[in-house]
Structures are given as C-alpha cells and as structure tokens.
Amino acid sequence: MLDDVSLSVEADEVVAILGRSGSGKSTLLHLLGGLDAPDSGEITLAGDRLTGRSARALARIRLRHIGFVFQQFQLIEELSGAENVLMPTRLPGAPAAGARRAARLIEELGLTEVADHLPHELSGGEQQRFAFARALVNGPKLILADEPTGSLDAENGAAVLELLRGLTGRAVVIVTHEPEAAAIADRVVQLTDGRLVAESGSFAARGARRERP
C-alpha cells in the first residue's frame, strides 16, 4: 500500500496528507498511530520506537501520547458526550487529572449544555467536538485526524478546522481530500498510489498560527 514513504512531523506542526481514495493516506495515519504495523521501516514518536512494540506497549503509547479524531466521530453509543470524553481518562495507566481536563475541554468547546446527551441526541458538529475533546483529554503529543470534516456540513467543518488550527504544543496530522482542510496545515503532503509525490507549505496557515495569541 505504502512504498518508500518518509515523513517527519515537528511538535507544534500541523501536517495535512492529501490524496484520493485508495492513495494510502488512511493507512499512513494508522501506521503513525500504532494501529497497524509496517512490513518494513521504522516509526518513532518523540524518540520512542513504535515499530516492533507489543500490542500492550502500543496501547500504552496511544493512551498517553496519541489522540485520534475520526471521520465518523466514533462516539460510544451507550455513553453520554461527557462520558465519552472521560472514557480515556478511566483506562488503566491514564495520566492523572484527566477528569479536570475533561471538564475544562467540555466547557471550552461549548458542550456543557449537552454534556449528558447520548450521541444520537447530538448534532454532527457537537459529536465531532466531543470526539475532539476525547482526543485531547489525556494531553497527547500527537493528534491524528482522519477526514475530520468528512461527515460535517460546511459551517461545522470550518469550526472543527478552527479547533485543529488552534492546537499548540503538539503535532497534528490531518488526513483529508478536501483542500479547505489542507489549508490550515503548516505543511501539505501529497500521496499518490502509496508514494509521497509532493510536499508543500501552506503559508497562509503558518501565518495565521503565528498571529494566534
């Protein structure tokens, strides 16, 4: 699927991976998140090797250092929005003070009113904001977003992109086929048939991030 791909993402950098369906961008994201293992090559996160690690070790790395935002939100149906956000903080080995961080994130994202609602009672935008809060709740170093605006209308999509662009102190990798989503990235990577064919900066986004307080 992927062949001869080399990619380095700096902390505090937003990278967008653009490509058509089947180009291998989701596979690249899964490899970066330790959800899949490469046949060959090496993946490191903040100096820690992901390749060759056991499932248990990878789970621990994901818990503490990686946050996922999915296209379909992937909220657990039986849990309220707030419980979905709290869920990673209750996993064994989760960093301390997760509950306080969850409350703050829910408030900051304007979800307090609907915190007790079940996913099917929430709008798409609200669901994605809860998913976003869940990804951030354990303070990860890396955020991986798979088509984060794919299931949203233009207004909600823009709001989610705004949130991603506002993240500081962590690396963000966005997989998308939408140029609007790529526009917020510091760097855009083009994947075609599993190969990295082009890389370019998005100066507008970089400028915007620099202007952020």
Add this chain to the structure above:
Amino acid sequence: MTALRAALAEARTGLRLRRRGALLTAMGIALAAAMLSAAVVVGVGLGGGFDRAAKAADLPDIIVRFDPESTSLVDQRLRALPDIASYSTRFELTNTEIAAGGRRRGDAVAEVMSGSGRPGYAIVAGRGLARTGSQVLVELGFAQAWHLHLGSTLYVGGLGPQRVVGFTEAPDNVGYPLAKPRYYLSRPTLAAHFGPQPNPQVNLAEIWLRNPRYLNEVLVQARATSFGLHDIQFATRSGVKVLLDQAAGIVIDLLVALSVIALVTAGAMLAASARAEVQRRLGAIGVRRAVGASRGHIALAQGLEAMLIAVPAAGLGVVAGVLATYGPDDRLLTMLNEPPPGSALLLPLAAGFLASVAIPVLGAAWPAWRAAGRSPVGLLRGGELETGGEGRRRSGGHGRRGGLAVLGARLVAARRVRLVATVMTLGLSAGFVLLMLALASELSSLETDPGALGKRYQLTATMPVGAVSRARRIPGIAAAAPRYEVEGADSYDLGETIDVIAYPGDHTVFEDPPLVSGRRLRGNDQAEVGVGLADALGLSAGSTLAIELSTGNELRFRVSGLVSSLDHDGRVAYVPAKALLAAEPSAPYQVAVVLRPNADYGAVTAALTRIGAQFAATSGATARGVPLVNTLRTILLAIAVVDGLVCLYALIQASTLTVQERRRTVAVLRACGAGPGAVRRLLFGATLALIVPAAVVGVVLEKYVFGPALSRLAENYAALPLDATTAEVLATVAGLVLAGALATVWVARQASRESVVTGLASR
C-alpha cells in the same frame, strides 16, 4: 436444483469467512445434542428397562415364597389354582458360600431349579443348565463384579468347583451389588453330590397366569388353598414394576428437565447468534436483494450454512452423549437386573439428532427471511433488525461515574431481550447445579445418617421386654422401647406385602418418618402408611387399611396420615403395638434405643452388654444400596458438569455476541489506548451483568421451584429437604464467576487479536 446449488455455494463461502464463529456455534450445538442424547440413553434405558427385562426373562405374574415343603404337596396346591398357564418350583437357599478369583462370600443365594418348567430368568450370555455336570448360571451383575467369564470356575460350599456356563438377568429382584449374589444350579447337580431325593423340597413357586387381569382372584384362591404351606409371601409382577419405575422416574425426570434446559439454552444462544450474524450481513443481504436474489434464496443460503455446521456438530454431540452415558446406564441397568435398550435407542437418538439440527437451521433461516423481507434500500442503509423492545434509551438519569466494567454492563443491558434470555438460561443452569449439589449431599446423608429418614434411635438391642425398663435407666439413654416388625399383606390386594411396624406409645420418639399428608396416628384403630404403599393401594387419609398377617389374622385400621419412607420402599404401616400384639402376640421385636445428646456411646453399649443385651448400631437408609447411591451420585455429577459446560457456553456465546456487535466500540477503546487488560475489564463487567442476576434467579428457582418439585417426586422414599446450604450457594456463585472469568479471558483474547482498523471500519 440450480438455486439450491447456488445457495449451497453461498453457504460454503459464508462458512469459510467466519470459521471462528462457526466453531462456537458448533460447540453449542454439540453440547445440546450431547445433553439430549444422554437423556435419551438414560431415559429409554431406565424407562423401558423393566418391561424389556420382564419380557426377556419371561417373568412370572406371581412369585410365592414359603417355608420348605415337599414338591408333591406344592404341586398339588398349585394345580388346584384356577386360570394358571404354567408354574415352576425351585429351592432357594440363602447364605451359601461361594468363592472365585480369590474372593469369598458366605451370603450368596442359590436357586436350585427343579428342571422342567419355565425358568423365569433370561440367559444373556452362554447357555442354560444341562441336566448333568457341575455347572452354574450366575447373575450378570455379580459376574461382572467378580470378573467371572463363561467357563470360569465358581467354588460353591458343599459342591466344590462349578463351571459357569451362562449369565442371567431376572427382574424379580435387583441385582448384585444391591442384592446378594445369586446363582442357579440344577437339581441333578445337587443330586450328584448328595444323592437323589425322591420327593425333594422346594420353597419358591413361580406362576404364569392365562389372563393376568385375574391376578387378584388367583391370589385370593391361593391364600384359601395354601393350607400345609407356611409363612407364605406373595410378590407380583406389577408390584415389582411399580417399585422400580418409581426409582427410575426421579433420574429420568431430572435428565429430561436438564436436556430441555440445554436445548433452550442452545436454541436461545444460537438464535441470538444467527440474528447478530444477519444484522452484520444486512448490507450484503441488501446487495443480493438489489441484484435480484429472492427472499427464499437468502433464507435458504443462511439455513444451509447453519446446516453445514449443525450436521457434523450434532452428530458428534450425539455420539459423545451416547459414549458418556451408555456405560454408567448399562451398569445401573445391570444392577437393576435389566438389559440395555440396544436398537430401541436408534429411533429416539435419530429424533434427537434431527431436533439438534433443525433448531439452529430454523434459528438461522428465520431472521434471514425476516431481514430479506425489508426493502433493499433500507437494508443497504444498514438499519437494525427490529429489536423487539430493544430501543435506544434516552439520556438523563445516568451519572458520570463508572469505569470500563460499568460500560461493559451497559453494553449488555442495551440488548434487553437477550439479557433476559441469557440471565434466565444461566439462572436455570445455576438452579440445576444447586439442586444437584443439594441432592448429592442429601444422598450422602441418607447413606450415613439414619436421622435423615426420621430414625431417632441410634441402637437396636436384643433383650427380653422385661429388661427394657433396666435399659431405660442406663445413663445416656433417653428412651428405649420394643420395636415390633412383622410382614403382612393387603387383604384386598394380596400381592402387596406390607412391613408392619409398631411401638408401644408414641412411635415418633423412635421413628419420625416425615408426614406427607393427614396427621399422626391417635388411638388403637389408626395407622400411618408409607406413600409407596398408599400409591400402590390407592390409600389416603381416612381410607381403611386391612392387613392380613401370616397367622391368618386380620388387622383393620383407619389411615390417619401418609408418611415418607425409603427404608421399606414406602410399603410400611406404623400401627399401635397394642393392636398388633392382640392379633399376633408373638410378634418379633428388637429394642430401639435413643441416646441422649452427648451420650458416651461406649459406656452405653457396655452397660447394655452388662444387662445381657446384644446391640447393633442403626445404619443409614441406603447402607445396602451404597453402589446404587454412588451410581446416582456419578450421574448427578455428570449432569452438574454438563450443566456447568452449558453455563460456560452461554457466557462465552453472550460475551462473543456482545463483542461481535460492539466491535467498533472495542476498537475505539483500543484506539484510545485500552490494552488487553482494559478489554478484559470491559468484558468482565458485561459478564457480571449476566452473572449477578443469574445467580439470584438460580437461588430463587432452586429454593422455590426445583427443590420442592424434586422433593415431591422423591416423597415416596423420603423427605428430601433440598434447600441449598450457604456453602452450596457460594460454590455455585464461585463456579459462575469462574466460568465468567474463563469466558472473559477467552473472548477478550479473541477480541484483542482483531485489528483495530478492521474494528473501526465495521458497522
């Protein structure tokens, strides 16, 4: 034909795609089929055992025992009876010495056959007795226990070595080791050693009637014309059958009930599994419908897939069930002197196999048929099958507490109908395990504790009645009184023999058989009768019981109440000693002795010896039937083990279904950093949500349904207080938790092996 081929090809493909799920389904079908075939083997074996044995042995309608008398006199009396098809006589010799293979016994029963006439036993191996030669036939159960083969040598006291030429079965009595070892000799064999006797004695006659409907008339006539014969005891074919059927009935009822539970469990789990599978395949079904596949084709393919799994699994299960139970059942039947069912099993086993296949096939085809009835567009959108009340819950009222285990419980609780079905299944199984445990401990106490049957006396002593008052003064003795026991027969139904037991005064001080109905006897004209006797004679409180004693005198009582009794097969009557002694002043007795609590047993027996008494300890009710109790315990244990496996299967299946349906949830958790331990915790929460209510259901069912029901079944024998003890409840709950833990570990391992990416992509 083409449609069938296409459906079959589709079914094969489906099977290849979900091998692990198919294995689990096959396990459930095999378990249910094993349980069903075990029930068939034991049920058919015991249920028709007596009739098979009676037919094979040509069992007589009446067996008469009497004091030894000359053959000519006995022949004369028998020929005088009306409506007799044939008869034969023999001499039954008790307490003979036998030895073989280093074993020796002095209490064997020798049946010396008169020669001509129907023998009243079946030869199950070898041949009959020849007119000359040193040869014997031995009962099959005894032969097996002593490892005797055809051609083996049996040393008989006074006769020397005898060649074993055949094995017999005769259901007029239970076999060895429940009864004493029995062997058959010919009269010429005896004559060869002791010389010919012109008019040899006999003490047993077997009578075949032309029309068994006239049994009572013949018995009345036999009583009237039996002068010259002493101590006559009648046993009838129907009396023996009632006794054996009652004993077998409990085991059969238990097995049938449990196999029904196993079938319901497997059916419920398989139906839930099939529904989940169809739910998973809604999209694929939608595509097939969209391209023109008929509703019937989709249901057929699903049904065929289930059939491909069910046929080998049910076949294996049936074979396993037969293999597991045929041996113990055969041993039990041999103990009861009954032959194995043989080919009579084939038809019920085939029916069991077909049921084991049909249930999963229908369980798979039905939801597919229902799903295929929806519009292809709806199917392609992937909406859920109708959930029968399993709608989405609303928010509100749920707090923010609770970790993974609580989430697991919520996942299970979301499928309310399945939750109830699984909890009921597990509850039924747990209730049965509790019942088995309670029954096993009750059997143990029956074996060792006379008090379990209401016997309050710990010792019996032989001494003159006049010495009883001296015995009462011995420190440590709470009460002592003569216990009279004679054998009588029902005056109206002479085939029914009755053990008549009498005490002067209140018999409950010495024997307190549990009262089933009515009240205790008051006054000299009242009697308490055993339930076995009441069943045989149609007695109830207020009926009249007329007992003909061997002296020819008759006793008449009004039945005050029915009591349980195992020791005398329920054919007992407790009567006042005054009434018995008036009719039979020389009634034999022993002195029953009740000890005080904390009495010094050694000091009491020493004091009894000093006043000239010979004493014996009272044994448990089943002291003679220890092998039977052990066999029953083995069967109960086997049932409990299979029941435990059913529990384990139900838990694994329920957990697997939860994981299958919540693959995406599990994948999300794993993507968020949940390791294998967290997945286990989630699943254990789900399992606990099933186990906790199931344990409550199990305890309640055992206490209020199963226990009382089985006690009622067994009340002909004894009052079985089948209330599970705290320890038994704890053991069952611990077993459930262990099964839950095993199911959790196994399913969590399977779930953790799946790729997170695949799980995230699932519907």
